[in-house]
Amino acid sequence: MANKTGATIELLNVSKVYPNQPEPAVENFTMTINPGELVMLVGPSGCGKTTTMKMINRIIEPSSGSIKIDGQDILTLDQNQLRRNIGYVIQQIGLFPHMTIAENVAVVPTLLGWSKDKIRARVAEMLELVELDPSVFSNRYPKQLSGGQQQRVGVARALSADPPVMLMDEPFGATDPITRERLQAEFQQLQANIGKTIVFVTHDFEEAIKLGDRIAVLSKRSKIEQFDTPANILANPASEYVASFIGEGAALKRLALMRVDSAVESGNATGPAISRDENLRVALDSVVLNAGRPVPVVGGGRVSIESISAALGIDVSRLGQ
Amino acid sequence: MTVQATENVSTSYSQPSDRRGGFYTAKRFGTPLLVIAALGGLLLFLYSRGEPDKIEAFALNWDYMLAKIDEHIRISLFSAIVVALIAIPMGIVISRSKSRIVSAVVLGLANVGQATPAVGVIILLALTFGIGWATAVAALVIYGLLPVLRNTITGIAQIDPNITEAARGMGMRPLQVLFKIELPLAVPVILAGFRTALVFSVGVATIATFINAGGLGEVIVVGLKLTRPAVLLTGAIVVSCIALLLDWLAGLAEDALRPKGV
Ligand SMILES: Nc1ncnc2c1ncn2[C@@H]1O[C@H](COP(=O)(O)OP(=O)(O)O)[C@@H](O)[C@H]1O
Numbered sequence: 001m002a003n004k005t006g007a008t009i010e011l012l013n014v015s016k017v018y019p020n021q022p023e024p025a026v027e028n029f030t031m032t033i034n035p036g037e038l039v040m041l042v043g044p045s046g047c048g049k050t051t052t053m054k055m056i057n058r059i060i061e062p063s064s065g066s067i068k069i070d071g072q073d074i075l076t077l078d079q080n081q082l083r084r085n086i087g088y089v090i091q092q093i094g095l096f097p098h099m100t101i102a103e104n105v106a107v108v109p110t111l112l113g114w115s116k117d118k119i120r121a122r123v124a125e126m127l128e129l130v131e132l133d134p135s136v137f138s139n140r141y142p143k144q145l146s147g148g149q150q151q152r153v154g155v156a157r158a159l160s161a162d163p164p165v166m167l168m169d170e171p172f173g174a175t176d177p178i179t180r181e182r183l184q185a186e187f188q189q190l191q192a193n194i195g196k197t198i199v200f201v202t203h204d205f206e207e208a209i210k211l212g213d214r215i216a217v218l219s220k221r222s223k224i225e226q227f228d229t230p231a232n233i234l235a236n237p238a239s240e241y242v243a244s245f246i247g248e249g250a251a252l253k254r255l256a257l258m259r260v261d262s263a264v265e266s267g268n269a270t271g272p273a274i275s276r277d278e279n280l281r282v283a284l285d286s287v288v289l290n291a292g293r294p295v296p297v298v299g300g301g302r303v304s305i306e307s308i309s310a311a312l313g314i315d316v317s318r319l320g321q
Numbered sequence: 322m323t324v325q326a327t328e329n330v331s332t333s334y335s336q337p338s339d340r341r342g343g344f345y346t347a348k349r350f351g352t353p354l355l356v357i358a359a360l361g362g363l364l365l366f367l368y369s370r371g372e373p374d375k376i377e378a379f380a381l382n383w384d385y386m387l388a389k390i391d392e393h394i395r396i397s398l399f400s401a402i403v404v405a406l407i408a409i410p411m412g413i414v415i416s417r418s419k420s421r422i423v424s425a426v427v428l429g430l431a432n433v434g435q436a437t438p439a440v441g442v443i444i445l446l447a448l449t450f451g452i453g454w455a456t457a458v459a460a461l462v463i464y465g466l467l468p469v470l471r472n473t474i475t476g477i478a479q480i481d482p483n484i485t486e487a488a489r490g491m492g493m494r495p496l497q498v499l500f501k502i503e504l505p506l507a508v509p510v511i512l513a514g515f516r517t518a519l520v521f522s523v524g525v526a527t528i529a530t531f532i533n534a535g536g537l538g539e540v541i542v543v544g545l546k547l548t549r550p551a552v553l554l555t556g557a558i559v560v561s562c563i564a565l566l567l568d569w570l571a572g573l574a575e576d577a578l579r580p581k582g583v
């Protein structure tokens with residue numbers, strides 16, 4: 001479990017029945033998560049997302065089933081050792097108010113007995129990673145930071161001992177929309193570099209699409225309605241339930257996930273050229289701004305209403321108003 | 322859970338001092354000034370009355386008064402420390418227990434101890450264990466237990482559960498969570514309870530004289546029995562000043578020990 005690139009997580013028939021509850025909160029949950037994969041658990045409030053996630057670091061003990069990380073049954077491990085190898089970020093952040101930012105970030109390395117010098121260097125590195133200047137923030141206390149800054153510290157604290165696995169429970173849920181966008185974008189960048197295995201809980205489907213490698217859409221008792229890539233879920237919702245969860249504008253969301261590459265056709269066009277790396281949503285906007293005429297693509301070819309429709313499999317001429 | 326149990330038994334607990342409040346600042350400087358004014362006024366009054374009679378001279382001399390003050394502070398402080406040594410660990414153990422009944426029963430008992438008139442507690446104990454210093458300390462301890470116990474439980478219960486969950490989630494062992502997270506965060510509330518206990522202790526210690534444990538109660542009793550108002554007044558003012566000063570010192574300690582960032 002000490003490798004740095006992420007670990008495999010296997011949940012097999014995991015159930016949780018809370019004491020004095022008639023129904024299980026999680027029932028026969030089975031899922032395999034690949035190393036370095038970011039899996040989003042998405043579903044309505046109370047469907048069991050948090051319970052499912054918290055069984056992975058044994059904050060909640062499973063009633064039955066097995067959970068393995070890199071093949072090791074976590075129930076056989078010392079739970080504190082286990083937790084020191086799993087980054088943990090919660091919506092309420094839970095920074096320790098009586099400790100400075102540097103002390104907060106140093107908690108797990110300290111528990112692991114790292115040397116003072118190594119910890120100091122690591123804390124600075126982590127704060128820089130989440131775009132907080134160590135010389136400004138190290139000695140501040142949590143209450144002196146904004147909500148968005150606190151959440152960054154939460155992420156830095158979870159990453160500080162370089163755990164192969166991260167659990168994140170609605171980490172950006174309590175921030176305002178603008179801050180949330182920013183944190184999401186930064187986090188996406190971060191994950192591209194660190195490649196942890198991440199279980200990320202959210203009730204926000206947009207967030208799931210934006211960040212997830214795969215999304216598990218959950219219903220009551222943490223039943224998996226569909227577990228697939230964002231593009232596949234948007235293209236082929238497995239059920240009415242999933243479709244209703246995706247909601248309006250699914251085609252537009254899908255466009256945002258596809259590259260211009262996939263819709264280039266040969267031919268000439270006039271107007272501002274668009275890069276092949278852009279997403280198709282931007283391309284469609286360009287075409288619409290170009291009075292519906294095809295626009296050229298940098299490096300040759302063009303995109304048109306027809307080529308975008310063909311790539312998506314849906315007529316897009318009625319979208320985008 | 323413990324919060325509820327706490328609330329069922331008694332709703333109020335001693336609040337930590339508010340560092341920022343104007344009231345607090347006034348108190349920080351006001352208390353020593355008040356004490357100086359009271360003692361100065363007392364001395365002026367006593368010296369302006371001229372020669373004391375024989376009985377007054379017995380009580381109103383420096384050697385005797387200093388000895389009584391010394392006894393009084395010793396028994397009060399000692400009891401308050403014993404209270405802390407018993408009530409804080411007890412409060413911790415109770416807040417660990419998942420059962421509300423435990424906390425309700427213990428707080429209930431402590432409530433009974435405090436609600437019983439101090440004289441009653443002392444006399445009951447004296448009847449059982451005989452008179453003397455140890456019995457007086459026992460009475461003071463029984464009397465002072467509640468505020469510290471209640472505040473330890475409240476202080477721990479009021480901590481945001483997300484903070485302790487984050488601590489557990491990072492792999493802190495239960496004792497690490499207690500000593501690194503819960504106790505530091507509960508310190509202001511626990512100390513506020515200790516202050517209350519200390520002030521109680523000074524007041525109740527005046528009754529210790531009834532079972533031969535000395536202290537300024539003796540001065541007050543002499544003044545009452547032999548109808549010497551000056552002696553009575555001296556005892557009462559000095560006891561009040563000790564209570565005020567100890568409360569003031571504990572307030573300073575509370576401030577110094579309050580974790581930064583909270
Ligand atoms: N400690 C608990 N005791 C009893 N029931 C709980 C507890 N925690 C959660 N539940 C119940 O389990 C179900 C799933 O909760 P949760 O996992 O928090 O859902 P989500 O994170 O998807 O909102 C809910 O019905 C909730 O009321």
Ligand SMILES: [Mg+2]
Nearest residue numbers: 046049050051
């Ligand atoms: Mg939840």
